[in-house]
Amino acid sequence: MLLHTLKRYNLKKFNPIELGKKVLETNQRWDDKDTTYQEAQQEFEAFIDDAEQFVATVANPGPPVSNASLISSHEELKVLASLIYEDTKELLEGLTAPDTGERRSSALSSFNNNLGSFQQKIEEIISSSTSS
Numbered sequence: 001m002l003l004h005t006l007k008r009y010n011l012k013k014f015n016p017i018e019l020g021k022k023v024l025e026t027n028q029r030w031d032d033k034d035t036t037y038q039e040a041q042q043e044f045e046a047f048i049d050d051a052e053q054f055v056a057t058v059a060n061p062g063p064p065v066s067n068a069s070l071i072s073s074h075e076e077l078k079v080l081a082s083l084i085y086e087d088t089k090e091l092l093e094g095l096t097a098p099d100t101g102e103r104r105s106s107a108l109s110s111f112n113n114n115l116g117s118f119q120q121k122i123e124e125i126i127s128s129s130t131s132s
Contacts, residue, residue, distance in 0.1 A: 016054070016084070016115055016118055016119060017119070019047065019050055019051065019054075019084075019115070020111075020112065020115045022043070022047065023047055023088070023091065023108070023111060024108075024112075026040060026043040026044065026047075027091075027104070027108055030095070031101070037095075040095060041092070041095060041096070044088070044091050044092040044095055045092060047088045047091065047092075048085070048088045048089055048092060050088075051081075051084050051085040051087075051088040052085055054081055054084065054085070055078075055081045055082055055084075055085050058077050058078055058081040059078055059081070062074050069128070070125070073121065073124075073125050076121055077118065077121055077122070080114055080117050080118040080121060081118065083110075083114040084111065084114050084115055084118065087107055087110050087111035087114055088111065090103070090106075090107035090110070090111075091104060091107045091108060091111060093107070094106070094107045094108075
C-alpha cells in the first residue's frame with residue numbers, strides 16, 4: 001500500500017524531477033536570451049498548471065488512517081507540494097517583475113529547495129518503510 005501510494009507521486013503527468021529540469025532549462029534559456037519573453041512566459045504558466053495538478057495528486061487519497069506516521073508524512077508532502085506550486089507562481093511573477101531578475105532568482109532558489117525537500121521526504125518514507 002505504501003509503495004503504491006508513493007509511486008503515484010511520480011506519475012508521468014507530473015514528475016517532480018522532470019519539472020525541476022524543465023524549470024531550470026527554461027530559466028537558463030531566458031537568462032541566455034535563447035527564448036522570447038512570450039515563450040518563457042508560456043512555459044512558466046504551464047509549470048503552474050503542472051504544479052497545481054501535482055498538489056491535487058499528492059493530496060488525495062491519503063494513507064490509511066491506521067498508520068499515524070504515514071499520515072504525518074503525507075501532511076508534510078502536501079505542504080511541500082503546495083510550496084512548490086506557490087514557487088511556480090512566483091517564478092512567473094519574477095519573470096514579469098520590473099527588477100533585473102532578483103525576484104525570479106529568489107523564486108528559483110525556493111523552488112529548488114522545496115523540490116529537494118519533497119524528494120528527500122519521499123526517500124525518508126521509503127527508507128523507514130523498508131527498514132521496519
